[in-house]
Amino acid sequence: MTAGSLDGVVASKEILIVCGSGGVGKTSIAAAIALGAASRVGGKVLVITIDPAKQLASALGLEEIGNSESRVPDSAFKEAGLTPRGELWVAMLDMKESWDSLVLRHAPDAETASKILNNSLYDNITSRFVQSHDYIAMERLFEIHATGTYDLIVIDTPPTRNALDFLEAPHRMAEFFGGRLLRWLTAPYRAGGGRGARLVNFASKPFYQVADRILGTQFLQDIAEFFLNFQSMYDGFVARAQVVERLLHDRRTTFLVVTTLESAPLREAEIFCGELTKREFPCGALITNKTLPESFTAEAGAEAGAALIANAHRLAEVLAETGVEALADSAIDERVLRTVGESFGNFSVVAAREAELRVELQAWIEGELVNVPSLDADIHDLSGLAEIADHLFT
Amino acid sequence: MLGEPDGSEHDLHPEELLRGDHETAQEPLLPELLKKRLLVITGKGGVGKSTVTAGLALLASDLGKRVLVVEVDAKGDIASKFEHPPVGFVPVEVHPNVSVLAMDTEASLREYLRLNLRIPVVGRIGPIARVFDFVATAAPGVKEVLTIGKIAWEVRESIAGRAPWDLVIVDAAATGHVVAQLGAPDAIKDLVSVGPIRSQTEWMTDLLADPAITALNVVTTPEEMPVSETIDLVARARSELDVPLGAVFVNRVLPELFTRAEESAFEALSGEAVRSQLESELGLDLSDGVESVLSGARLAVTMRRSRAEHLSDLRAAVDLPMLYLPYLFTRSHGVRETRVVADALSAEFGL
Ligand SMILES: Nc1ncnc2c1ncn2[C@@H]1O[C@H](COP(=O)(O)OP(=O)(O)OP(=O)(O)O)[C@@H](O)[C@H]1O
Ligand SMILES: [Mg+2]
Numbered sequence: 001m002t003a004g005s006l007d008g009v010v011a012s013k014e015i016l017i018v019c020g021s022g023g024v025g026k027t028s029i030a031a032a033i034a035l036g037a038a039s040r041v042g043g044k045v046l047v048i049t050i051d052p053a054k055q056l057a058s059a060l061g062l063e064e065i066g067n068s069e070s071r072v073p074d075s076a077f078k079e080a081g082l083t084p085r086g087e088l089w090v091a092m093l094d095m096k097e098s099w100d101s102l103v104l105r106h107a108p109d110a111e112t113a114s115k116i117l118n119n120s121l122y123d124n125i126t127s128r129f130v131q132s133h134d135y136i137a138m139e140r141l142f143e144i145h146a147t148g149t150y151d152l153i154v155i156d157t158p159p160t161r162n163a164l165d166f167l168e169a170p171h172r173m174a175e176f177f178g179g180r181l182l183r184w185l186t187a188p189y190r191a192g193g194g195r196g197a198r199l200v201n202f203a204s205k206p207f208y209q210v211a212d213r214i215l216g217t218q219f220l221q222d223i224a225e226f227f228l229n230f231q232s233m234y235d236g237f238v239a240r241a242q243v244v245e246r247l248l249h250d251r252r253t254t255f256l257v258v259t260t261l262e263s264a265p266l267r268e269a270e271i272f273c274g275e276l277t278k279r280e281f282p283c284g285a286l287i288t289n290k291t292l293p294e295s296f297t298a299e300a301g302a303e304a305g306a307a308l309i310a311n312a313h314r315l316a317e318v319l320a321e322t323g324v325e326a327l328a329d330s331a332i333d334e335r336v337l338r339t340v341g342e343s344f345g346n347f348s349v350v351a352a353r354e355a356e357l358r359v360e361l362q363a364w365i366e367g368e369l370v371n372v373p374s375l376d377a378d379i380h381d382l383s384g385l386a387e388i389a390d391h392l393f394t
Numbered sequence: 395m396l397g398e399p400d401g402s403e404h405d406l407h408p409e410e411l412l413r414g415d416h417e418t419a420q421e422p423l424l425p426e427l428l429k430k431r432l433l434v435i436t437g438k439g440g441v442g443k444s445t446v447t448a449g450l451a452l453l454a455s456d457l458g459k460r461v462l463v464v465e466v467d468a469k470g471d472i473a474s475k476f477e478h479p480p481v482g483f484v485p486v487e488v489h490p491n492v493s494v495l496a497m498d499t500e501a502s503l504r505e506y507l508r509l510n511l512r513i514p515v516v517g518r519i520g521p522i523a524r525v526f527d528f529v530a531t532a533a534p535g536v537k538e539v540l541t542i543g544k545i546a547w548e549v550r551e552s553i554a555g556r557a558p559w560d561l562v563i564v565d566a567a568a569t570g571h572v573v574a575q576l577g578a579p580d581a582i583k584d585l586v587s588v589g590p591i592r593s594q595t596e597w598m599t600d601l602l603a604d605p606a607i608t609a610l611n612v613v614t615t616p617e618e619m620p621v622s623e624t625i626d627l628v629a630r631a632r633s634e635l636d637v638p639l640g641a642v643f644v645n646r647v648l649p650e651l652f653t654r655a656e657e658s659a660f661e662a663l664s665g666e667a668v669r670s671q672l673e674s675e676l677g678l679d680l681s682d683g684v685e686s687v688l689s690g691a692r693l694a695v696t697m698r699r700s701r702a703e704h705l706s707d708l709r710a711a712v713d714l715p716m717l718y719l720p721y722l723f724t725r726s727h728g729v730r731e732t733r734v735v736a737d738a739l740s741a742e743f744g745l
Contacts, residue, residue: 022439022568023619263727264440293693295686304683307676318675319668326662329655336659339651340691346723347690353725377700378618 004368005394006256009284010037013254015145015247016154016284020258021268025289028379028388029258029372030156031060035088035382036389039077042085043151048140050093050133050156059381060090069144072382080382089150091140093158096123098136106236112229119226133158134169135241142244167279171245254284254367261291261354277366285368286361287392288354293373296351301344309341425743427640427715428454430609432549432601434564434637436572436627437613438620442645445727446613446719447565448475449735453743455491456736459560462552464545466566466575468496477728489729493559495548502540509547538578539595546598549607569612569627576602576610576637602637609640614708616644616701625711641715644705648698648721651691660695664688717742 009016010033018030027049034047046069049060060072069091077084100117107113116122134157141155247253255276259269269286276283295301308315312334320330327333362369372391379385427433433450437443444465451461451472462485465472470480478488483501485493545564551557566572574581579595579602602608612627614620624642631639652660662668669688673681709716719738722731 023441262440293690296690298683298686300680300683301686301690302683304676304680305687307680308684308687311676315672315675318671319663322668322671324662324665324668326658327668329659332655332659336652336656336663339656340660340663340687343649343651343694344687344690347694349723349725374697377696 003391004285004370006033006036006285006368006370006392007394009254009256009368010041010152010393013284014150014152014252015141015250015254016152017141017157017248017253017255018154018258019157019255019272021265024258024260024265025372026258027156028385029256029287029289029392030154031090032379032385032388032392033256034090034152034154035082035385036393037152037154038086038088039082039084039386039389040393041152044087044089044149045152045154046089046091046144046150047154048091048093048137048144048156050137050158057092059379059385076382080386082382082386086151091144093137093140095133095136098140102136102139103233106233106240107229108232112232116226116229116233119229121223121226135172138169138244138248139240142240142247145247167248167275167281171241248281251282254282256285256287257283258287258289260289261357266357273365283365283367285370286365287370287372288358288361289372290374291354291358291371292347292351294351294355296344296348297355302348305341305344305348307341308337312337312341425745427609427611428457428459428561428743430561430607430640431553431559432545432562432564432608433640434566434572434576434608434610435613435643436566436569436610437643438623439568441613441615441620442643442719443568443613444469444471444475444565445732445735446643446645446739447563448472448732449719449739451492451563452489452732452736453739454561454563455489456740457745459491460558461492462548462557462559462562463492463494464497464548464562464564465494466497466541466564468498470496472565475727475729475732497541497544499537499540502544506540506543536578536582538575539582539598542575542578542598542602543594546601549601550597553607569623572610573627573630573634576631576635580636599636605638608638610635610637611640611643612714613643613645615646616648616705616708618704621704621708624708628712628714639714641717642708642712643717643719644708645719646721647718648694648701650698651695657695660691664692 016030016033018026018033020026030049031047034045037043038045047060049057059076069089072088072090074084077088103116104113107116137155137158141153144150145153257269257273257276259265273283273286315337316330316334319327319333358369358371370392372388375384375387377384379388435443435447435450437446447463447465451463454461463472472494473480473486473488476488476492476494478486478494481488481494481496483495483498485495487493545562548557548559549562552559552562567575579598582595583599610631612624614624628639628642631637663672669684670681673684676684717739719735719742722734724731
């Protein structure tokens with residue numbers, strides 16, 4: 001099978017959004033793409049990561065810097081035996097900080113802003129509202145892209161239960177603040193009666209009766225107050241959500257979907273790719289990560305493995321006579337030969353399944369199909385990332 | 395047992411020593427786990443929570459227990475591990491003595507209203523549920539308490555002999571969310587100073603905190619991210635929750651291929667001269683194949699070794715009993731694989 005690569009994507013796009021379900025290696029892939037682009041193509045490349053593994057974070061020098069962008073020093077490249085043609089920059093997404101600055105920007109006045117920031121529900125809403133992390137990631141992306149500082153921005157997406165949430169985030173965010181539910185819920189607490197007061201009369205009554213009995217009036221009042229303040233940011237949020245959404249549809253943007261060849265992540269990736277197409281978002285590549293090396297599917301290997309097991313006893317006697325000290329015990333040799341053959345058989349079952357899946361993927365995937373095999377060790381420095389990059393680029 | 399050399403004539407690998415001591419000390423603890431009434435299973439996404447949950451359920455049913463599995467994310471994974479179509483909020487027996495229920499907060503809300511507030515809810519409570527959903531987004535614990543409430547209710551009823559379960563196993567939310575979920579009854583208490591919901595949560599807290607009844611268990615794989623999430627979760631559970639911890643299930647453990655003596659022999663096999671002799675003994679046409687087979691074994695050895703390092707980090711940081719489950723080299727995951735997991739668990743429990 002001809003292996004695809006990201007060469008074309010990196011050369012023609014400005015924003016790469018790396019998606020996929022949790023645990024597939026999104027963060028490492030995103031960092032490797034950025035490293036690959038900085039060392040092969042050049043220019044200023046930024047990777048915005050979320051929640052990187054500790055070792056990766058320290059490899060990128062991310063421990064101290066947090067939300068602001070910082071440059072990976074050339075010395076780090078040299079240590080890894082690489083020569084950068086461009087600059088590699090990294091930033092980590094700090095949800096709390098990003099939310100705070102969003103509130104400060106969109107709140108109508110300082111008093112409202114501080115009311116929101118100090119409400120006990122604020123942390124809870126911002127950290128738990130399903131789409132909020134996705135929304136923040138995109139906000140940040142928009143903000144940075146607008147400065148025009150970088151030639152390429154690679155963004156890692158938050159570990160959502162459902163990758164689709166990311167696509168829907170701007171829309172949902174706008175809906176959340178403008179939605180009828182929110183108006184309805186806060187209606188009885190709004191000053192001035194009018195339409196709000198009427199709403200209480202016919203619509204919200206049964207709910208308030210029930211909610212009151214479950215939660216208590218004070219609590220409901222707290223929630224309503226918070227939402228009322230939050231609603232004052234509505235216009236700002238909606239306008240912003242629209243431009244952010246436009247950026248996602250921009251020709252300079254493309255999505256890269258990462259998956260392993262395990263059933264659950266793969267199923268999710270397939271659904272996600274389908275949704276991308278349906279919503280007319282471009283899918284630049286599907287990256288299959290942590291796969292087994294193709295040598296496990298070689299016919300010759302299967303034959304040799306079986307032959308090693310079948311002839312283990314005879315071969316072991318021969319090996320014991322070679323004069324190599326470590327092979328002197330034929331009983332040990334025999335066990336080793338059997339184990340080696342059996343182990344190959346085990347892995348080739350999984351590898352064969354993976355190979356079939358890749359053929360199926362090739363048949364319908366729109367963009368490139370890029371494969372990254374399981375690396376022996378974890379990624380804890382730039383050379384580890386460079387090793388991944390070697391598989392991503394030609 | 396898995397990952398251990400199978401006889402005294404073998405030398406121990408350094409990584410094997412990692413298991414040694416804990417083993418005997420924890421032995422009597424483990425079957426205790428199966429005497430609880432409520433086992434909550436969490437772990438990072440995709441590590442095998444549903445696989446372990448299904449295996450535990452099958453094992454418990456082997457031991458004559460009537461089991462209820464509550465699938466919190468309602469993806470239908472548990473039913474499928476018994477090759478059964480997806481189930482709903484009403485428990486369905488998917489295997490003799492194993493029933494499964496998929497969590498549904500709207501259905502739970504309806505049940506809650508009916509049972510606790512004596513509000514008859516006829517037909518759909520759509521609008522109320524939607525608003526409730528909305529409030530739940532904002533209010534810490536409201537939605538979670540419906541989930542935990544349903545689970546705790548099933549446990550309480552079963553202890554009182556009004557529900558047929560000997561054991562309730564929860565295929566819970568991933569590590570990120572489970573603390574909020576289990577802490578929900580407490581969180582509600584902090585937020586709501588008076589009102590019926592407050593008293594409603596007290597019994598839940600008591601039930602979750604009772605070490606004779608409840609244990610929170612974590613599934614992990616011997617990989618970097620799952621291990622560090624497990625370490626974080628255990629620490630958070632200890633500081634933020636009043637829920638007793640049970641065990642850590644280490645899933646997808648690769649087999650140890652060689653003892654030390656065997657490994658030296660294996661290395662010698664890869665030497666140029668020895669390998670070509672091996673190839674000529676087997677016939678020349680297999681020479682490429684021999685190389686693939688040997689490098690395949692080498693990969694298996696290095697993969698296992700880097701995973702062993704993560705395991706030793708885990709053991710250093712977490713002092714809970716550990717149970718090890720093998721990597722399953724299969725194409726599909728149905729009843730047969732669930733059986734393999736149950737048998738492996740049985741061996742790990744020392745049964
Ligand atoms: N020991 C194992 N060996 C090989 N494959 C396994 C093993 N355990 C689980 N798997 C596979 O890994 C995938 C994830 O397993 P499972 O569905 O149990 O995880 P989960 O933690 O419940 O995931 P989620 O967080 O998505 O609910 C499945 O395809 C499953 O078949
Ligand atoms: Mg699951």
